[in-house]
Amino acid sequence: MGNFSVKTKVIFGEGLSSLTGQIQKAFLVTDPFIVKSGKAAYVTDCLAQAGRECMVFSDVSVDPDIDVVTAGVSRLIEFQPDTVICLGGGAAIDAAKAIVYFAIKTGQAGEPTFIAIPTTSGTGSEVSSFSVITDRQKAIKYPLVDESLVPDIALLDANLVVSAPPSVTADTGIDVLTHAIEAFVSKGRNDFTDAAAEKAIKLVKHNLLKCYKEPNDLEARQGMHNASCLAGIAFSNAGLGLNHGMAHALGAHFHIPHGRANGILLPYVMSFNAGCADSMTPTAKRYAQIARLLGLEGSSIRQSALNVIRTARTYMGKMKMPPTIQAAGVGKDEFEEALDAMAESALADRCTASNPRDCTADEIKMVFRKAFEGKLP
């Protein structure tokens, strides 16, 4: 039995002022850069003009950890807001989701309305049931997955993304592509998730490189913002796959930004899922469908699948992203030392469970090694 739900009300453009009528006390979760750069005023000025109270919690770091969540829960309970707003990239949104989740679990926080305002076009966290929290001591990223984590309202305003530097545009944009591709081939996919994933893939094709080259192109930025949200809807319902399981392990060990880790692994995981090195799998046919969507159809399923794999690689090259784990700055010895632990945590990662091809720890190590050195078929 499958199902599909989109709980979040999605608002496009500058819509926060239309929501202040329902807010009395807002708890804003964001990161220090958003405050320092003046971006937090998007929320604080709007609330101040409407005479609403606001407490800012801006201790969120890249890859939020358990300590940040614990601190946020205490502040939230102390303040007793009726609304939680998060403004930032996936890190701020994920931290806010975990803070609200655990605060409600204590029974001391009521049920605040949850508004997510992304400033990157990447994670789709504004509509997903996922929150990724890092345990720094164990070097593990845990995807927390629960329907109650889905925000009530998502506000998609492309004006907030134009300031993203090229490297952030590249990393987060490849994350969107990975979400859509993994959802499209996932064990949990259905016609509804396919529709969202297909549209996201087309929007990435039309807008990602434009955003990279022309950061102020608002139409392209809104295209990628919508792609990110649609891919979030797709994977929140269909699940992700081995690519995310491995990226979480790689990111937790070597502090490679989430989208960059996904992009480096994508050609190798797709190649494994398609069976490029042995015999073609049913997933190769799904990749061939993506090739058709992108106008990249080849003379055979293998050729079509390879065309998609190489296109992902081309996007990364055009956006000056490192093509291998080695090129991302990881040394051979430290990589080999971490390999067993990374393979084990990728295998245990919740995302890996919906990968279309079952895998063993040894196969994951093989894919990691290929991505380290850059060996593509």
Ligand SMILES: NC(=O)c1ccc[n+]([C@@H]2O[C@H](COP(=O)([O-])OP(=O)(O)OC[C@H]3O[C@@H](n4cnc5c(N)ncnc54)[C@H](O)[C@@H]3O)[C@@H](O)[C@H]2O)c1
């Ligand atoms: N919940 C989910 O469904 C999900 C899915 C994928 C990834 N994630 C998690 O999300 C996090 C990654 O999120 P991300 O890729 O959005 O990156 P991020 O939130 O870590 O932001 C990256 C950097 O860009 C800065 N930034 C954000 N918006 C900006 C803007 N408009 N202009 C200039 N700089 C800006 C941030 O301050 C930060 O320094 C990781 O922790 C990852 O594990 C969650």
Ligand SMILES: [Zn+2]
């Ligand atoms: Zn991701």
